[in-house]
Amino acid sequence: MPTSIDYVTDPSPGHGALPPRAWYADSSANSVSLNGTWDFRLSATADAHDDSFASPAYDADGWSSVSVPGHWVMQGDGAFGAPAYTNVLYPFPVDPPRVPDENPTGDHLRVFDLPGDWPGDGSAVVRFDGVESCARVWLNGTELGEFKGSRLPHEFEVGHLLAPTGNVLAVRVHQWSAGSYLEDQDQWWLPGIFRDVTLLHRPTGGVRDFFTHASYEHTTGLGTLRVDSDVAGRITVPELGVDVPTGEPVTVAVEPWTAETPRLYDGELATAGERVPLRIGFRTVELSDGLIKVNGTPILFKGVNRHEWHPEHGRALDLETMRRDVELMKAHNINAVRTSHYPPHPAFLALCDEYGLWVIDECDLETHGFVEQGWRDNPVDDERWTPALLDRAARTVERDKNHPSIVLWSLGNEAGTGRGLTAMAEWIRARDPERLVHYEGDINCRDTDVYSRMYADHAEVERIGQGVDGGPEKRRRLPFIQCEYAHAMGNGPGGLADYQRLFEKYERLQGGFVWEWIDHGVADERHGYAYGGDFGEELHDGNFVCDGLLFPDRTPSPGLIEFKKVIEPVRIAVDGAAGTVQVTNRYDFRDLSHLAFDWTYEVEGEAVERGTLTVPPLSPGETADVKLSAPATSDGYWTVRALDGDGREVAWGQNSVAVVRNTATLFGGHTSPADGVITLGPATFDARTGDLRAIGDVTLASAPRLDVWRAPTDNDDGASWQSGERLGLLWRKFGLHRMQHRVDGVELDGAALTVRTRVGPASRDIGLRANYRWTADERRLRLTVSVAPEGDWRIPLPRLGVRLGLPVGDLGVRWFGGGPGEAYPDTRDAARLGRWESDVAALHTPYVRPQENGARADVRWAELGGLRIEGEPAYALTARRWTTQQLDAATHRTDLTPGDTLWVHLDHSQQGIGTQSCGPGVLPQYRLTPGPAEFSFTFEQLA
Ligand code: GAL
Numbered sequence: 001m002p003t004s005i006d007y008v009t010d011p012s013p014g015h016g017a018l019p020p021r022a023w024y025a026d027s028s029a030n031s032v033s034l035n036g037t038w039d040f041r042l043s044a045t046a047d048a049h050d051d052s053f054a055s056p057a058y059d060a061d062g063w064s065s066v067s068v069p070g071h072w073v074m075q076g077d078g079a080f081g082a083p084a085y086t087n088v089l090y091p092f093p094v095d096p097p098r099v100p101d102e103n104p105t106g107d108h109l110r111v112f113d114l115p116g117d118w119p120g121d122g123s124a125v126v127r128f129d130g131v132e133s134c135a136r137v138w139l140n141g142t143e144l145g146e147f148k149g150s151r152l153p154h155e156f157e158v159g160h161l162l163a164p165t166g167n168v169l170a171v172r173v174h175q176w177s178a179g180s181y182l183e184d185q186d187q188w189w190l191p192g193i194f195r196d197v198t199l200l201h202r203p204t205g206g207v208r209d210f211f212t213h214a215s216y217e218h219t220t221g222l223g224t225l226r227v228d229s230d231v232a233g234r235i236t237v238p239e240l241g242v243d244v245p246t247g248e249p250v251t252v253a254v255e256p257w258t259a260e261t262p263r264l265y266d267g268e269l270a271t272a273g274e275r276v277p278l279r280i281g282f283r284t285v286e287l288s289d290g291l292i293k294v295n296g297t298p299i300l301f302k303g304v305n306r307h308e309w310h311p312e313h314g315r316a317l318d319l320e321t322m323r324r325d326v327e328l329m330k331a332h333n334i335n336a337v338r339t340s341h342y343p344p345h346p347a348f349l350a351l352c353d354e355y356g357l358w359v360i361d362e363c364d365l366e367t368h369g370f371v372e373q374g375w376r377d378n379p380v381d382d383e384r385w386t387p388a389l390l391d392r393a394a395r396t397v398e399r400d401k402n403h404p405s406i407v408l409w410s411l412g413n414e415a416g417t418g419r420g421l422t423a424m425a426e427w428i429r430a431r432d433p434e435r436l437v438h439y440e441g442d443i444n445c446r447d448t449d450v451y452s453r454m455y456a457d458h459a460e461v462e463r464i465g466q467g468v469d470g471g472p473e474k475r476r477r478l479p480f481i482q483c484e485y486a487h488a489m490g491n492g493p494g495g496l497a498d499y500q501r502l503f504e505k506y507e508r509l510q511g512g513f514v515w516e517w518i519d520h521g522v523a524d525e526r527h528g529y530a531y532g533g534d535f536g537e538e539l540h541d542g543n544f545v546c547d548g549l550l551f552p553d554r555t556p557s558p559g560l561i562e563f564k565k566v567i568e569p570v571r572i573a574v575d576g577a578a579g580t581v582q583v584t585n586r587y588d589f590r591d592l593s594h595l596a597f598d599w600t601y602e603v604e605g606e607a608v609e610r611g612t613l614t615v616p617p618l619s620p621g622e623t624a625d626v627k628l629s630a631p632a633t634s635d636g637y638w639t640v641r642a643l644d645g646d647g648r649e650v651a652w653g654q655n656s657v658a659v660v661r662n663t664a665t666l667f668g669g670h671t672s673p674a675d676g677v678i679t680l681g682p683a684t685f686d687a688r689t690g691d692l693r694a695i696g697d698v699t700l701a702s703a704p705r706l707d708v709w710r711a712p713t714d715n716d717d718g719a720s721w722q723s724g725e726r727l728g729l730l731w732r733k734f735g736l737h738r739m740q741h742r743v744d745g746v747e748l749d750g751a752a753l754t755v756r757t758r759v760g761p762a763s764r765d766i767g768l769r770a771n772y773r774w775t776a777d778e779r780r781l782r783l784t785v786s787v788a789p790e791g792d793w794r795i796p797l798p799r800l801g802v803r804l805g806l807p808v809g810d811l812g813v814r815w816f817g818g819g820p821g822e823a824y825p826d827t828r829d830a831a832r833l834g835r836w837e838s839d840v841a842a843l844h845t846p847y848v849r850p851q852e853n854g855a856r857a858d859v860r861w862a863e864l865g866g867l868r869i870e871g872e873p874a875y876a877l878t879a880r881r882w883t884t885q886q887l888d889a890a891t892h893r894t895d896l897t898p899g900d901t902l903w904v905h906l907d908h909s910q911q912g913i914g915t916q917s918c919g920p921g922v923l924p925q926y927r928l929t930p931g932p933a934e935f936s937f938t939f940e941q942l943a
Contacts, residue, residue, distance in 0.1 A: 005046040007146045008134055011097045011178045011384045013391035016137075016145015017154040018125060020398035021209035023346045028275040030118055030201040034126070034169060038193075039109040040066040042080050046103045046174050053107050054138035054170035060109050069316040071132070071192035072106050074522070080106075083314070083522055085532035087186040087541040090369040096377055097178035097384075104175040104191060112199070113165040122203040122273065123159030126169065129345065130195030130315075134177030138170040148179030148388070151195075151315075151342035151364040152395035159202065169197075181379055182388060185341040185366045185413065187307055187315075187545065188520060194316040195345055205272030207231055210246070212402045213434065216256040216282040218296035223254035223282035233271035237280060240265060256295045257281025257404045259335045260569075260590045262356030264404070279353055281404025285435055287449050291479050292436060292510055294358075294407065297620075299588050300503060301358060301481055301511030302567035303336030304329065304549065308344055311523040311552035319347055324554060325517070326351040331648065332556070332564040338483055338513045341366050341413035343396050352405035359405040360438055360483070360513075363396045363424070365389065365412025381418025393424040397431055408450070410483075411439035422447050440483045445475040454484035454515070457920035458498050465506025482512030487918035488559045489547035490714035490847045494826035494913030495923055496559075496566045504586070514563060515918065520545045521552035521848045528893035529848045543714070543849040547917065551846065558821045558830070558845055565652075565830035570595065570642045572653030579628045581640050581653065585618040593617035595642045595650060599628060603636035604860075605816045605835025613640065637833060654833055666938075667751050668777040680753055681776025682941060690746035690755030690772070692804075695781055696941035698866045701901040702805030704783060704937075706759050706770040709737050710798040710852040710910070711888035718916040725921065727911070730795050735761025737888065751775055758790075766791035768930070781939045785908075789930035796928045798852075801875065801907030802937070806865035808881065808902050811840045817859030817874060821845075824855060826912035826926040831857045840864070840879050840902060850890035854878050855910060863942055865902050870938040878905040908935040 007014070039060040043049055052058060064079070066072050072080040081104055084091055092100045128135065132150035136143070140163065144156040161167075175191035210229035217224070227235045229246040236243045244250045246269065255263040267278035283294055291298040306325065308315040322345060329337065337357050339348075342364035352359050370378040379385035393411070400406055409432070411424050425437050425447035436449035445451050451471075456464070463469045464480045486493035493514065503509045521529025529552050532540035546552070549560035570592065571584040581599075585592050597613035609631055616624050628638060642651040671679045673687035682696045691703035710716075712728030731737065738761055745756040753774040760767025769788040774781065785802060818831030820838070822845055836856070845853035855876040856862075862869050862877050869877075880887070881898035884905075890896050912926025 007136065008046050008103070008174050008177045009097045009099055011379070011388055013149055013388045014145060014147035014154070017147050017156055020153070020395040022211065022402050023153060023399045024276050025347070026277050027207065029203050029206055030115070032112065032115060032199040034110055034112060034197040034199055035068055036110070037065050038068045039063045040072065041107045042072060043105045043107070045101055046105050048105065049107065051138070051172070053109065054143070054168070055141045056166065056168045063109070066106070066108070066192070068108065068110070068193045068197060069130075069195050071190040071194050071314045071316060073190060073192070074312065074314045082535035083188040083190055084535060084537045085188050085540050085545045086537070087544050088184070088368045088371065089539055090181070090184060091189060091537070091539055092176060094369060094373065096181045096379060099176035099178070099180060106173045106192065108171040108173065108193060110169045110197070112167050112169065114162060114167070119201060119203065122201060122206065123157060124162055124202055125155040125200050126158050127153055127155045127198045127200055128193065128195070129153050129197070131171070131173055131193045132175070132191050133179045133183060134174045135193070136172045140168055148177055149364060149392055149395060150179065150183055152392060153399055158199070179388070182365050182367060182385070182392070184369045186368070188522070190314045194314065203273035205231065206274035207233070207269060207271050207276050209398065210269055210276070210402070212278060212280060214280045214282045214404065215284045215434070216254065216295050217284070218256070221253055222251050223256070224249050224251045225280060225282070226250070227269055227278070229269060229271065231271045233269055235267060235269055235278070237265050237267035242267070254282045257283045258294060258589045259356040259358045259405070260587055262354060264353060279350070281353060283404055285407045287436055287479070290477050290508065292407070292450060295589075297588055298507065299358065299510065301336040301513060302334055303338060303358070303511065303513035304334055304517045305338045305340040305484055305513045305515050306344070306517040307340055307520065309518045309520045309552070311521055311529060317345055322348045322351055326355045326357065328550070328554065328556070329357060330355050332560055333567045333569060333650065334563070336360070336511070336513065338362060338410065340516065343400060346399060349400055349403045349405060353403050357405055358407050359403065360408045360410050361396060361400050361406045362410035363392050363412045365392055366414050367416060368414040370416060375416040378416045378418055380415045380420040383419070386420045386423055389420040389424050390427055393427050397428055401432060406435065408436045408438045411437065411447070413440065415441055417441055438483065444472045445478055449478065451475050451478045451480045452483045453480070454482060455487065455919035456482060456485070458495065458502060458923060461499065461502050461509065462506070465502055465509045467508060479510045480508050481510050484515040485512045485919065486514045487547055487915045488514055488516060488549045488557070489544065489917040490849060490851050491824070491845070491853050492713065492715045492827060492913040492917070493559055493915040494715065494824065494926065495915060495920070496562055496827070497829045498826070498923060500566045514549060516548050518548035518550040518554065519552045519848050520548070523552070526894070531848060546848040552848065558827065561821050562827050562830045568651035570651040572640045572642065572651055574628070574638045574640055574653050574655035576637060576655030576657070579630060580625050581613070581628055581638070582623060582625050583615050583618065584623040585620050587620050589620060591617045591619050594645060597640060597642055599638055599640045601631040601636050601638055602834070603633060605833070608633065608636060639832065652832065657833065666775040666777045666780055666782045668775070672748065678748065678753060680774055681781055682779055683774070683776060683781045685753060685774070687746065689743055690753065692774070695867060695939050698941055699807060700804060701807055702803070704772070704802040704804040705741055706757070706768060706785065706787065707801055707803035707905060708739060708768070708797045708799055709884050711850065711884050712798070713851045713913060714849065714917040715914050716798070716916070718921070719918050722916065726916070727795065727921070731798055734766065734795060735764060736798060737885070738762065764791070766793050779940055782936060783939070784934065784936040787933045789932070793930040796911050797930055798928070799905070799907050799910045800928060800933060801905055803903060803905050805901040805903055806867070808900050809866060811902070813838050813840060813843060813862065813864040813879060815856060815859050815862035815877060817862070817877070818857035822854050823857035824910055824913045826914065826922065828857050833858065840881060841898070843879055846893055848893065850887050850893065850896055852884070852887065854880065855907065865904065866942055868940045868942055869906065871906065872936040872938070875935065875937070876907040876910055878907065879903065906937055908933055
């Protein structure tokens with residue numbers, strides 16, 4: 001008899017689960033983790049097998065096994081199917097609530113015994129913390145129920161069914177269900193029991209649900225605590241001398257909780273049958289004067305959007321990975337996280353309480369794919385789905401309500417608008433009036449307390465900040481956040497500092513959340529990291545799933561380093577001429593007494609003096625000018641740093657140093673062409689082409705010549721839906737990747753060799769006149785490049801500089817300039833002037849989809865490949881063992897293999913980066929508009 005599978009396509013949230021309640025760990029009640037290896041059988045359809053496998057008598061011989069928590073598609077070496085990635089589109093026909101017949105279904109079995117000390121009294125529940133997307137559950141052959149809501153907990157009463165030994169928990173999991181229509185988030189589709197499964201003893205008189213209310217009155221310094229519990233008991237907080245019955249408020253002097261000062265008080269809820277530890281943070285969230293205030297102070301979100309991701313385990317995260325995320329966020333000055341687009345594993349929220357992060361906790365809801373049909377049939381505006389929406393809202397709020405870090409509830413993401421969303425907002429407000437409600441899709445702020453947008457450009461954000469953006473009256477009175485901005489896909493995001501300046505300038509702008517925290521690359525032997533399409537999906541969105549500030553292995557990308565600098569909580573502005581440093585406290589709550597300051601005075605990257613600095617313990621917003629001690633020389637620059645108690649750098653500043661321009665001609669001898677060769681000081685040239693062949697003993701693999709091409713970044717390419725200028729495409733259309741070089745003259749003129757060329761693409765009249773003027777003395781060779789555009793250039797250049805090829809030998813690189821990481825015109829705040837060392841391989845930034853990367857900005861001189869190369873003016877250095885064309889052609893990390901030539905790019909300038917992979921392009925001031933240019937390099941063979 002095939003099993004009825006009607007429940008799979010039933011829009012209801014399910015049947016049989018207990019009402020949602022607060023999630024807590026470490027109670028005095030017994031519990032057994034049912035994580036581990038489970039027997040597993042995969043079927044292609046939901047009804048391939050009847051439910052006899054749930055019977056204790058069933059013999060699972062011949063089944064496979066999977067790890068729980070886990071996604072079956074991430075296990076079994078391909079035997080259990082594969083991940084699939086789409087952003088907006090449903091990967092099945094849109095016919096709600098129906099799903100395809102091909103519905104991978106995983107039957108899971110776990111046999112367990114009760115521990116010897118399992119109490120005889122009370123009852124028990126089994127709790128599933130996350131199962132994608134629909135599960136039906138049996139214990140010892142008795143059906144418990146079925147549920148949907150992948151990233152939400154579900155509990156079932158099981159006490160009456162438990163035996164001391166040989167209990168059989170059977171779970172049938174369907175990849176697709178009616179619930180899938182509500183879970184169209186931009187991420188991999190990953191079925192499975194991906195969070196913990198736990199058996200919890202429920203003692204007689206045990207705690208069921210409780211709600212900790214802990215507010216802070218900033219004018220008096222008093223906190224008020226009241227813990228409502230549906231089983232009465234006592235609340236104790238020893239440190240505060242609190243010992244009160246549940247439900248009774250108590251007011252005491254406390255230190256408040258903020259993301260900057262995450263003060264938690266340990267307490268306990270004790271009922272007749274159970275003791276539950278409490279971690280209490282006193283804080284008050286309110287909307288007042290049109291601002292989000294905590295403890296009476298407006299806050300500025302310096303946030304990120306975090307999906308749960310692990311390159312081997314998908315969304316099945318272990319505690320250490322969660323801790324790593326939080327520690328990385330804190331170490332990079334991030335103060336807020338939006339749990340895009342579902343409630344995270346609850347342990348993550350406990351870490352946010354402990355370390356201090358403002359949290360927007362988002363409900364597990366997105367119906368983005370309905371946009372394809374003009375939002376027709378959108379479940380959020382269809383009453384049949386409202387119970388499921390309310391269930392999701394309740395499971396989110398009830399589970400997470402006791403976390404002080406959560407300041408806003410978010411209804412979901414990109415689900416259009418509709419009555420269901422309004423019902424959710426109303427339910428949440430009634431249940432928890434002490435927090436605010438967020439939903440970006442509610443453009444008129446009908447149901448929300450904050451005007452939230454994604455990817456608004458700088459100009460619009462500024463208008464919103466000025467309050468001249470119009471909109472409905474209610475919205476005009478609300479604060480503004482960008483729940484997503486600065487799309488961190490590939491190289492970038494560009495323009496972060498420009499956003500931050502706006503956020504800091506206008507009170508109404510309360511910051512934003514970079515999209516997103518981590519690349520969702522799947523560890524993959526073929527590709528290094530796989531992305532959409534690598535598993536043969538018929539519909540997919542490619543590497544749009546790799547758009548994070550961390551690489552999949554959690555290595556910070558340059559974007560994260562830049563973000564850290566841009567949002568640093570102390571501004572350090574060194575005025576070299578005055579010999580002072582202006583320090584500004586940009587925290588919202590903390591003074592600077594926890595920071596130590598030091599300074600270094602460097603000449604050409606070498607520290608000549610250093611010391612510590614006494615900075616007054618400034619309050620938030622305060623500024624002080626501090627005198628720096630007079631250096632012995634005047635040709636250097638200061639670096640001033642702020643360090644926390646662990647000696648970790650929080651912020652830094654440097655004064656700018658003028659670069660002395662020296663473009664004078666070098667004087668030295670040359671010989672006239674003989675044997676087809678011209679010599680000039682240490683260099684030899686091809687007399688016919690004017691190509692440089694060697695500098696001393698360094699024989700060039702490829703002579704320096706003008707180069708304008710870069711391997712388009714994701715931000716150059718832009719997003720397919722964008723109507724504006726998409727430069728990656730335009731550059732190719734105009735042929736900038738296949739520029740032809742024509743030599744118009746090789747002229748010896750006194751001490752100089754001049755090579756006149758024109759560089760332009762086939763089929764177009766646009767081009768660049770490029771003259772190379774070479775002079776030399778005994779040891780040094782100087783190149784001055786003059787460039788003049790011709791024709792109707794309507795597009796910026798990708799880059800403007802020269803490229804040369806050197807034989808691969810010593811791969812060490814030393815430079816004096818910006819570093820240590822890459823920097824482009826609009827991603828360069830984190831580049832600091834210094835003397836740096838690396839090797840060629842480490843200069844490369846391993847974006848999951850290879851693209852232009854690795855430029856070191858403001859280089860005064862560099863030593864590599866046997867040469868010292870000085871720039872006048874400073875230049876951007878990129879060096880790699882593949883050509884730009886090879887980099888451009890690569891689709892995955894593993895496509896790049898180092899060759900025999902060291903390609904060195906000396907760029908006068910580069911086009912900015914922007915965030916057009918999903919957002920605005922490059923701001924005008926970072927655009928590389930073709931125009932006359934002149935720049936010089938001096939080459940010298942290293943001793
Ligand atoms: C937003 C969406 C995110 C993600 C992002 C682009 O529209 O909310 O989930 O898709 O764009 O990466």
